[in-house]
Amino acid sequence: MDLYSFKGGFPKPLPSELVSKTPDELRELGYTGPYTAPVYSPRTQKLTWDGSAWLVIDLTDAEIEKQTTKKLLARADFVTFTSKLTGTTLYTELKTAASISLSVNVLCTELIARLTDAKFGRPDLEIINSLLAELDQELSFPDPLKQELWSLLNDCGLATLIIVPDFTPDTGTTEELDPDA
Numbered sequence: 001m002d003l004y005s006f007k008g009g010f011p012k013p014l015p016s017e018l019v020s021k022t023p024d025e026l027r028e029l030g031y032t033g034p035y036t037a038p039v040y041s042p043r044t045q046k047l048t049w050d051g052s053a054w055l056v057i058d059l060t061d062a063e064i065e066k067q068t069t070k071k072l073l074a075r076a077d078f079v080t081f082t083s084k085l086t087g088t089t090l091y092t093e094l095k096t097a098a099s100i101s102l103s104v105n106v107l108c109t110e111l112i113a114r115l116t117d118a119k120f121g122r123p124d125l126e127i128i129n130s131l132l133a134e135l136d137q138e139l140s141f142p143d144p145l146k147q148e149l150w151s152l153l154n155d156c157g158l159a160t161l162i163i164v165p166d167f168t169p170d171t172g173t174t175e176e177l178d179p180d181a
Helices: 023-028 061-075 078-085 089-100 102-119 125-139 143-155
Strands: 003-006 031-035 045-049 054-058
Touching: 023 031, 078 102, 078 143, 089 102, 089 125, 089 143, 102 125
Parallel strands: none
Antiparallel strands: 003 031, 045 054
């Protein structure tokens, strides 16, 4: 597909009312081209325009990770996760422990606040993962509770974003998410 740059801007298809114009008429209107976008890998590179030429720039590892996380977050279902969490044995155990220990109560309150933020599109995965690790340190979750949590995370597209501390899931039930799918 032929792309045109208007006054040095990022090339795009011509507006329909200009497709019948000659190259000279297009130049008079401020268009240059036609250009063909180069082949590149959006997963590891980005395509930019410097006003007169295409540039293919390799993404840093941090940019690739951020891009992957963004794609995974787009499919993550925090609303369903928080709704179903309240029906788990883990939640019952956390409520019981929170009624006995102030430190567990504070951690649970903070976790619920962070999950609420996530439901509204403001997830802080680092803090959520840290809170789960601190709760596990305080309570030493048994493997069946960890499996319950992991299964719920997996069902809601969160198992690659939220880590169950010191736990390897049953590989027979692993559903890895491809960020490019």
